[in-house]
Amino acid sequence: MSRVLPYPLLALALLVMWLSLTSFSPGQVLLGGGIAVAAARAMAALHPSKPRLRRWQLIPLLFGRVTLDIVRSNIAVSSIVLGLGRRERKSGFVPIPLELRDRTGLAILACIVTSTPGTAWIEYDPDSGVLLLHVLDLVEEKEWIDTIKYRYEALLLEIFE
């Protein structure tokens, strides 16, 4: 299995992508399947670290949470741009000590933080595990540390480690 098809999930995802971009016919399945297998074997030549999914059941929960938060922060940042905020706004940096070490988990956390308007991933130190976050509307540092640590990191830790 691992010699012929090193990354079965990647190959399957590529095939699904191929079929959704073209059309579902035997010829396309054959062509897409061939490309998917070739790409998976090319990927194996790069020797990436293989992510271990411990509890994939939690992924929909994480996805729902993130979607909701992105909607909320879209509204928040829009109202800042429109100047609807009554009080003085100040932005700032927040250092957050992370427990998460899995590279795939960190990559997903980076995607979450980046696609949420109002927060930006600035720097991460792999030795100390400290993440430097920039927050557009900073009221309380503690609030952001708790959001990242308990809302996202705890779930990612359960999924990957």
Next chain:
Amino acid sequence: MSHAAELPVWAALLTSLLLLVGAGLTLLGAVGVLQFRSFFERVHAPTLGTSWGTGAIALASIVFFSSLGTRLVVHEVLIGVFITVTTPVTLMLLARAALHRERAEENPNVPSRAVMRRRGSAPAPEDGAGDAAGTPSS
């Protein structure tokens, strides 16, 4: 657009609503780039366009083409996936370059490298070595 006439009313309304929301958010992001004062604030503005700006426009496309044709059209989802996965790459490149420049100029508004050391809330094994220990090299 001769096809648009065949569209049911609910789909037409939903499509235009989603398009307005998506385009509006992207516009607000662009206004934000002009309006915010520092680089690190401006970095937040375009994420309006890359999150729900993209999302709403892609959803509008899904609704429009799915209600026109007989089958579900979902490949717009791929646009959202690829934008979400690739945005952090450019954002981190820009942010780290800016941070490097500000630190080199010793701007007091930017946290120094000492911030990146672990302290306070979480127990760290190297805590006993004292806080004066050298900055970890990356």
